[in-house]
Amino acid sequence: MTSELGARLSAIDEKIADAARLAGRDAGEITRIVVTKFHPASLVRDLHALGVREVGENRQQELSAKTAELGDLDDLRWHFIGQAQTNKAAAIRRSADAVHSIDRDRLADALHRGAEDDRILDVLVQINLTDDPGRGGVAPDAAAALAEHVLSLPSLRLRGVMAVAPLDEEPASAFDRLRTVADGVRSLDPAADWISAGMTGDFTEAILAGATHLRIGSAITGPRPDRG
Template sequence: MTRRAELEARLARVEQEIADACAAAGRARDEITLIAVTKTYPAADVALLAGLGVTDVGENRHPEARDKLEELDGLLSAGVARPRMHFVGGLQTNKAGAVARYADVVHSVDRPKLARSLARGAEAAERVLDCLVQVDFGGDDAGRAGVLPEGVDELADLVADAPALRLRGVMTVAPLGEDPEPHFAHLAEIADGLRARHASADMISAGMSGDFAAAVRHGATHLRIGRSILGERPPLQ
């Protein structure tokens, strides 16, 4: 089986599972954006996915994401648009300015210093960068990215007030080993409150290969799915 055929088959299975989850939740499939998380996979895979109709991809490391985008331009078939690039991983402040120059959306804004660095980078590139506030439901789990729920409003206001940033909503990664349902339900409540204050904050990024059906039940608009589409990840170099 060719790599294209493999990706096509995996993508079809995931699309059917998303459709089933939407039907069970009483939602329309077009309410959901699938982000194929292509981190550690080659630009050739991204080009194949784009040719199969994938419009959004996710990356989590700089400069891998930047280099892959640059390579991608020479791999896309005629008439195939470059997918939107979502930066979905934890981001060091000293790399934020570079990421702000090429990412279409950053899902992992979790502290004021990072927001200000992204704003400076986007302003220098003369562009407006879509941003999501990453929410941490892990509590005392040191090292986990995200702002605690009680800090979301303050950070969101800072993002919304930056001329070079556009507040688009919230993101979370459900804590490992825990039932994701209560966390996704809590995220939906936070998102509702945020949207009431900032009309542009209409994105809820939640759900990955193992838990996206639960995320759909709780209003997720963007699913970040990697392994189910691309297979087991190659080891990091």
């Protein structure tokens, strides 16, 4: 029900405001992205009616389908936050306003090649904060080189960094390391000041570490529908 959705949204926004006060920050400087993975487009329409304008998707097929169905909501901003395949980069680019998961030169190149007009795509370098090279993201010590490559592609606008906190580390520690990487990327381009970090269980720690964009799903949307 829309009333329940609104109550969950308000509860999260109150917690974001509390965390911002704790960090001595203005909550208005923090962007709350509602992740609608596996939920129908109708839920996004309900969220829009409640004032939500920033929406996140993990899969290209869902992103493309929902943006097509909700084309009349032209003030929505769509964030692609999942791992991206290079062969789907053009489709992602057609639907997304921002891509948070650039983790290799080839993906940046594919997104650049996918430009069909003069629209500039906002992108973030995804940082792997784990010791597992198989996880999404570039190693922290390779972030600057990838950021420099993105800066060489005129249809992309480097906005900052993104990461997911490891399960085996305190979020505060992980986000402090991310903040150091973010500072290095911002030294290459002062406008690259986004830090996309923090989900339902750790957004307070992310805000304390300087996160500018939070990715929050089921705490707002409710349980994901059964896909079986």
